[in-house]
Amino acid sequence: MTFTAWLKTITFYDIFVGMKVTMKHMVHYRPVTLQYPHEKRTLPDNYRGMLALLRYDDGTEKCVGCDLCEAACPSRVIRVVSAEVPGEPTKRYSKEYYMDMTRCLFCGLCVDACPVDALGMTREFEWSVYDKRQLHLNKEQLLAIGDRSFPVREKQLELQHPNVAFFNVAFKHLPQKPG
Amino acid sequence: MDNITAEHVRLTIDGISISVPKGTLVIEAARRVGVMIPHFCYHPKLKPDANCRMCLVEVERMPKLQTSCSTVATEGMTVRTATTVVHNAHKSVLEFILANHPLDCPVCDQGGKCDLQDFSHQYTATSRFAETKRIFQKEYFSPLIETQMNRCVQCLRCVRYCDEVMDVKALAPIGRGTMTEIKSFGAHPLDCEFCGGCVQICPVGAITSRLSMYEYRPWMLKRADTVCMFCGDGCQITVQTKDQELIEVNSAQGAGRNSGDLCARGFFGFRAASHPDRLTHPLIRRNGALVEATWEEALEFVAEHTKRLKLSHGPQAFGGLISGRCTNEELYLFQKFMRLTIGTNNLDSSARYGHINGVQAMRSVQGTHRWTVTFEDIVQADVLLLIGTNITEANPITGLKVKEAVKKHEATLLTIEAIQPAIGTISNISNLSKQHVCVAPSQFGAAVLGLLKAVVEGNHIDSTLRQQAPDYVSAVSQAIQQLDWEDLAVSTGVSSESFVQMAASLAGGRRVVALAGQTLLRSQGAYGVCLNLLDLLLLTGKLTAQGCGFAPLAEENNDQGAVEMGAVSALLPGVLDLTDRDARDQITRAWKEDLPVATGATLIEMIGLAQTGIIKGLFIVGENPVGSLPPQTGVKEALSKLDLLVCQELFLTETAALAHVVLPAASAMEKAGTFTNTEGHVQAVRPAIDPVGDSRPDWEILSAFSVFLGAPLEYGDAKEILKEIRAVIPGYGSLGPSPIPPAVDPAAVDRYMNEGYRRDLATRYTLPARDVRQDGTVQLGLTQSLFHSGKLSTYSTGLLQIEPSGLLQMNPVDAARLGLDAGDRVRLSNGQGKFTTTVKVLDRVPEGLAWLPDHFAQDALRLFDCVVDPDTKVPSYRTASVSVVKTA
Amino acid sequence: MESLEGKRGLPRIKPPFPATHGLYNKPTVVNNIETLANLPYIVGRGPEWFASIGSPPKSTGTRVFCVSGHVKQPGNYEVPMGVTFRELIYEHAGGMRSDKPLKAFIPGGASAPFLTPSHLDVKLDFESVAAAGSMLGSGGVTVMEEGTDMVWAALRLMEFFYHESCGKCSPCREGSSWLVQTMRRIVAKRGQMQDLETLVDLCKNIEGRTVCAFGDASVAPIMSTLKHWRPEYVTLIQEAESANLIKLEPAGVRH
Amino acid sequence: MLKEKHATEIEEIISRYPVRRSALIPLLYLAQREEGFVSEAAMKEIAGLLRLTPPQVYETATFYTMLNLKPVGKFHLQVCKSLMCGLAGSDTVIGWVKTKLGIGPGEMTTDKLFSLSAVECLAACGTAPMMQVNEDYYERLTEETFDRILADLKKDGTCSLKTGPFMWPEPANAVKGET
Known part of the structure; x- marks a missing residue:
């Protein structure tokens, strides 16, 4: 055992090293507690908050009801019922879209999975409710969240590139799907 | 069934040595050793086309890469599929195929089960395609089949399937180069057999089913392998369900008797089971109206009234009718219930409408109640004789076997049908036939006699038979010589030469199969015609030979089962005669209870007895006599007179509307059991969804009745009933992969040739009465439509899309003569009534005839006379002479 | 042969060769008119005479x-x-x-x-x-x-092949349309440097993987012009790049 | 209908081949000669004659570019645009058509007299530039001969300058091209 080591042992040097931050804080006091809800935290840029459904610039829903988010979701939050758009034969959309937010992990896999960027993660996090059932969101609610969180919208998919012009287009001259 | 011992060759694939039959393709050989070579255009059913170039492999001693789907394995061949060269080739070809593919997987129904998607993942294909993709204008294709030609990879599987397998040729590649697209004709929507083959065979999402469009993803579906409920062919189908919803039907290549082929009914008809009109609660008639009740109430009601009636009138005051759509288990339990619990032989099934004619003929001549041939024998046959089958419409999959025999194995097809050869996008069997004779349904008997006469006069009689049964041969020869060719020509409208040629082909064949369909079996005097047909086979020595036989086609999915389960009055389970003491003892031993001895009444007889008030109570399971029998039989009045009418039904049919108690039954999609198909193959039915509402399988209801009546027939599940069936009929339905047909019983044939033929030879060998047709009239016939099966399919949304109503189908010449155009409203009338419908002009209808699909013909039934066969008691009401008048 | 049978003019897969299963599934020999035109002289004057003309063997x-x-x-x-x-x-x-x-x-x-x-x-x-x-x-x-634009010449030929491609097998069908589109883009001064690499690659991928020899043939103009006159392509692309025309976003980027 | 009009010719065409289907292309040509293009009705009728289904006729008719599926002008100018003619100036020929008749490839003049299409190699490379009018070849075109052809066609419906479809020996009246 060297002299320095012995000196460190008898002066409890390591404890001071460990307490360094604490000591520093004792001297330079800075409050870390936020007075929530009066004060709000600055969220990191890639914060993953409440999920939302988005719309194109002309107000149509982006979601094509492909069920991929449902397949990607690890905790079975999402349920999609897809169908043909009424009055727009052969165009696919989600007739019903449910998210059971009580189970959501906010992992963002659904957003990654979405082929048309119809899902987005907002920066909303204040979703405490009295009744758990209020966290079972339907399509209208999810679209409303999207509307208030993403005011800037993308233009229609088929206008973005000639190769997606035939992606999910309605055919007015065809009859509606039977039954 | 291939009895040619195939030569084998040995080849090496990726270092694995394998021996395969000569002529096997490399891709098939690779599959056997577990090497999956990617492919789009190859399909085992189709001839190789090698157009996708995806299956390139390296073959030693060949300079270029070879397509494994068109290269035949040869001795000592060394194939490599896992080299870099091959991998790069696959990758580059995939890149080309992907170049113009729209990548709209999220909205494509094929997503998740798409070959292109799978291979793209496998080869992690990245596309360098930076150009604009080709875009096809979307056109309306058909109500049930959706095309998205931008997704097409031009493998032409659909086109080849449509041509090679279905012989429909409704699809064609249109245009050239990249702009090739699959279309029917111009901008016209598809109008074809709607077999769904193109939907199933498309490796990508270019052709999808519109019926279930966007409703599912493959991974959400639960599957159940079951048997189609629409015809006697017994096709295996895979019903895919999402929760309790029926989503789609598929059929796997190589599975079942159909090996992946389906017809419109099988592919698009499945939604009949989930129709909103399904009965979900028991109904009891109270104060003249049917009201909802609980099961307990309903069962107690039935038990109470049954007991009361039985006490006051005895067991013979009851009768029972069951549909040939029920499972074997239900048919068995039904007859057991009627015979033991009730104690009467008054029971019948829908096999009585025609199938029993064929079965009884087989029993009396060859001593079997089943075909002595299988579908494989049909495929391998040299000569096929079709009589009144209307096979494409009535038994489409058996029809495919016939087509396969003709197209792939070059069989000689002889047809005696009430159709004309005509080109159209619904396949017409007479187009394929070598010799076709167009005869009105009432004159099929005359045509068979013509054939017999040609056989006798052309000296085609088997020489051993001459020695074996000289009396029989001379008796038949004499009887047939009585007939005059001229009379025959007048009756059938066919010259003697045609018969002579046909007889020569028939006698020249080594493997001859004669198929008789419902058009014949349901016609008047069909039993005699079937016997004559068997005579024909017997005389030419084709009855007992290997691969030869007589095959009557069943219309309903379990007509054959109904007969074999003894659900007809005169037959016990195992097709034993009720009058046979040994047989009765055998059943008594199995059931440990005595059987009723009194002969039972058949369908028409029961109606008569109900009319006279002798039968007081009737149990009807799935049958609809009011809807299917002509009103002249007095069926409605008879049933109204009953004290107790119990119906177990899916829907509130005309018969159920008269009932005192209606019990909701489960459809074939919701229950377990077995069906016996037309060739006698027993196949398992498995539930795809839970019973709708409060409905129960029919056997459960019958079991419950028996408990309430104090003579319990209790079973845990359908399997237990099957076990009992096997005890009664040893080895019944061992559910093997292929049926083993019974052999002709030589003793029975001897009996027939010595004794059996004498009874009715004279009556059989006379010409049927000729129709005298007046001007302005046509011979109206009830036919089976390709798109419907009984009344059940009229509840199927998919099939109603194709054929929403029954149109009067007429020959263009007749239509022109009567001044009618397609779409005109006409009134059909004769002495018995009138019926209004719409005209459809169809080339294949022979002149002088008009067809009406019997699924929609209920109101037209009053035009028909009902004639009951004296031997088999089959009611026949298939043709009538009517005058056609155009109405506004 | 298919045309003669009244079908679409598509190549058949070989084997079986036409010599055994040709027209109507019967043995068939297909000959050029040129070959047939030579026949009378060969028959008339003997094969030796014919062999004496030209450059043996x-x-x-x-x-x-x-x-x-x-x-x-x-x-x-x-x-x-x-x-x-x-x-x-x-x-x-x-x-x-x-x-x-x-x-x-x-x-x-x-x-x-x-x-x-x-x-x-x-x-x-x-x-x-x-x-x-x-x-x-x-x-x-x-x-x-001299002065002929070789890229243009190659494009003209490629368009011919694109038009004549029957569309039976995928490499030729998709490849020809792809090549034509890329070539048109280069001629229209919208090309990129990596297009040249893609062109060569595609040509190699088409070669030897088609049903008939048409696929092999169709890449010849591009391959040979790229071999001998590559600078012309490069010039066109450099012009495009210097003009800073809008680059097409490759389809694969987004979807 | 074709059948009534050309009964003997149809008979002759069908009898030429051992298999009925082979007569398809000659019959389609017959239909084209009759109406200038192959109409749907004609295809259906041919299908009936040859015992084919209409889609089978349709697939063949759409494959061959010599068969027009849409109405064309009385004179269908088909200018070769392949390399060989291209080197000799087929683009110029198309330019002439544009200036003189005001139609581009695939278009038809309003009087339905002329229509133009740019086609691939017509196998007259040695005598480029060339065009085919209906079934006649006009080779070694110059502006002067082109004008003459148009004028003659308008006037008489035919033109003495036609040189083909035969090629060799060169007809004496063919104008030696300066190009």
Whole structure:
């Protein structure tokens, strides 16, 4: 055992090293507690908050009801019922879209999975409710969240590139799907 | 069934040595050793086309890469599929195929089960395609089949399937180069057999089913392998369900008797089971109206009234009718219930409408109640004789076997049908036939006699038979010589030469199969015609030979089962005669209870007895006599007179509307059991969804009745009933992969040739009465439509899309003569009534005839006379002479 | 053969070869008119006579060459095999149209790779032309003078192949449309440097993987022009890049 | 209908081949000669004659570009645009059509007299540039001869300058091209 080591042992040097931050804080006091809800935290840029459904610039829903988010979701939050758009034969959309937010992990896999960027993660996090059932969101609610969180919208998919012009287009001259 | 011992060759694939039959393709050989070579255009059913170039492999001693789907394995061949060269080739070809593919997987129904998607993942294909993709204008294709030609990879599987397998040729590649697209004709929507083959065979999402469009993803579906409920062919189908919803039907290549082929009914008809009109609660008639009740109430009601009636009138005051759509288990339990619990032989099934004619003929001549041939024998046959089958419409999959025999194995097809050869996008069997004779349904008997006469006069009689049964041969020869060719020509409208040629082909064949369909079996005097047909086979020595036989086609999915389960009055389970003491003892031993001895009444007889008030109570399971029998039989009045009418039904049919108690039954999609198909193959039915509402399988209801009546027939599940069936009929339905047909019983044939033929030879060998047709009239016939099966399919949304109503189908010449155009409203009338419908002009209808699909013909039934066969008691009401008048 | 049967003119897969299962599934021999035209003379004067013309051992007899393009007297010329291209073009066809130097020529129809002036002394027989990296093919000699845009020439030929591709097998069907689109883009000065690499790659991928020889043939113009006149492509692309025209976003980027 | 009009010719065409289907392309040509293009009705009728289904006729008719599926002008100018003609100036020919008749490829003049299409190699490379009018070849075109052809066609419906479809020996009246 060297002299320095012995000196460190008898002066409890390591404890001071460990307490360094604490000591520093004792001297330079800075409050870390936020007075929530009066004060709000600055969220990191890639914060993953409440999920939302988005719309194109002309107000149509982006979601094509492909069920991929449902397949990607690890905790079975999402349920999609897809169908043909009424009055727009052969165009696919989600007739019903449910998210059971009580189970959501906010992992963002659904957003990654979405082929048309119809899902987005907002920066909303204040979703405490009295009744758990209020966290079972339907399509209208999810679209409303999207509307208030993403005011800037993308233009229609088929206008973005000639190769997606035939992606999910309605055919007015065809009859509606039977039954 | 291939009895040619195939030569084998040995080849090496990726270092694995394998021996395969000569002529096997490399891709098939690779599959056997577990090497999956990617492919789009190859399909085992189709001839190789090698157009996708995806299956390139390296073959030693060949300079270029070879397509494994068109290269035949040869001795000592060394194939490599896992080299870099091959991998790069696959990758580059995939890149080309992907170049113009729209990548709209999220909205494509094929997503998740798409070959292109799978291979793209496998080869992690990245596309360098930076150009604009080709875009096809979307056109309306058909109500049930959706095309998205931008997704097409031009493998032409659909086109080849449509041509090679279905012989429909409704699809064609249109245009050239990249702009090739699959279309029917111009901008016209598809109008074809709607077999769904193109939907199933498309490796990508270019052709999808519109019926279930966007409703599912493959991974959400639960599957159940079951048997189609629409015809006697017994096709295996895979019903895919999402929760309790029926989503789609598929059929796997190589599975079942159909090996992946389906017809419109099988592919698009499945939604009949989930129709909103399904009965979900028991109904009891109270104060003249049917009201909802609980099961307990309903069962107690039935038990109470049954007991009361039985006490006051005895067991013979009851009768029972069951549909040939029920499972074997239900048919068995039904007859057991009627015979033991009730104690009467008054029971019948829908096999009585025609199938029993064929079965009884087989029993009396060859001593079997089943075909002595299988579908494989049909495929391998040299000569096929079709009589009144209307096979494409009535038994489409058996029809495919016939087509396969003709197209792939070059069989000689002889047809005696009430159709004309005509080109159209619904396949017409007479187009394929070598010799076709167009005869009105009432004159099929005359045509068979013509054939017999040609056989006798052309000296085609088997020489051993001459020695074996000289009396029989001379008796038949004499009887047939009585007939005059001229009379025959007048009756059938066919010259003697045609018969002579046909007889020569028939006698020249080594493997001859004669198929008789419902058009014949349901016609008047069909039993005699079937016997004559068997005579024909017997005389030419084709009855007992290997691969030869007589095959009557069943219309309903379990007509054959109904007969074999003894659900007809005169037959016990195992097709034993009720009058046979040994047989009765055998059943008594199995059931440990005595059987009723009194002969039972058949369908028409029961109606008569109900009319006279002798039968007081009737149990009807799935049958609809009011809807299917002509009103002249007095069926409605008879049933109204009953004290107790119990119906177990899916829907509130005309018969159920008269009932005192209606019990909701489960459809074939919701229950377990077995069906016996037309060739006698027993196949398992498995539930795809839970019973709708409060409905129960029919056997459960019958079991419950028996408990309430104090003579319990209790079973845990359908399997237990099957076990009992096997005890009664040893080895019944061992559910093997292929049926083993019974052999002709030589003793029975001897009996027939010595004794059996004498009874009715004279009556059989006379010409049927000729129709005298007046001007302005046509011979109206009830036919089976390709798109419907009984009344059940009229509840199927998919099939109603194709054929929403029954149109009067007429020959263009007749239509022109009567001044009618397609779409005109006409009134059909004769002495018995009138019926209004719409005209459809169809080339294949022979002149002088008009067809009406019997699924929609209920109101037209009053035009028909009902004639009951004296031997088999089959009611026949298939043709009538009517005058056609155009109405506004 | 398929056309004669009234079907779409698609190639059949071989084997079975037409010699055993041809028209109506019967043995068939398909011959060129040129071959048939030679027959009477061979039969009449004997094979030795025929063999004495031209350049033995393999390329004997005469052939008709259709000289077209920038020559003074385009037309069909029957010459014994073995004369040089120089002789054919400058003597028989009268030399270049406007006396500009020759830049390139195709020795044997659209499917033969281009040759350069350095190949002018190549003999007109099968072996020599093959050695020069091309083929005699149908004997359609196309001559291009100095100043011809080779990229444009290749595109014109490619368009021909795109149009004629029957669409049966995927590499040829999709490949030809892809090549045409990329070439059009380069000619329209919208090209990118990596397009050249893609072109070569695609050509290699089409070659040898098609049902018939059409696929192999269809890549010849692009392959040979890229080999001999690559700078012309590069110039076009550099012009495009310097003009800073909008680059197309590749389809794969987003979806 | 074709059948009534050309009964003997149809009979002759069908009898030429051992298999009925082979007569398809000659019959389609017959239909095209009759109406200038192959109409749907004609295809259906041919299908009936040859015992084919209409889609089978349709697939063949759409494959061959010599068969027009849409109405064309009385004179269908088909200018070769392949390389060989291209070198000799087929683009210029198309330019002439544009200036003189005001139609581009695939278009038809309003009087339905002329229509133009740019086609691939017509196998007259030695005598480029060339065009085909209906079934006649006009080779070694110059502006002067082109004008003459148009004028003659308008006037008489035919033109003496036609040189083909035969090619060799060169007809004496063919104008020696300067190009």
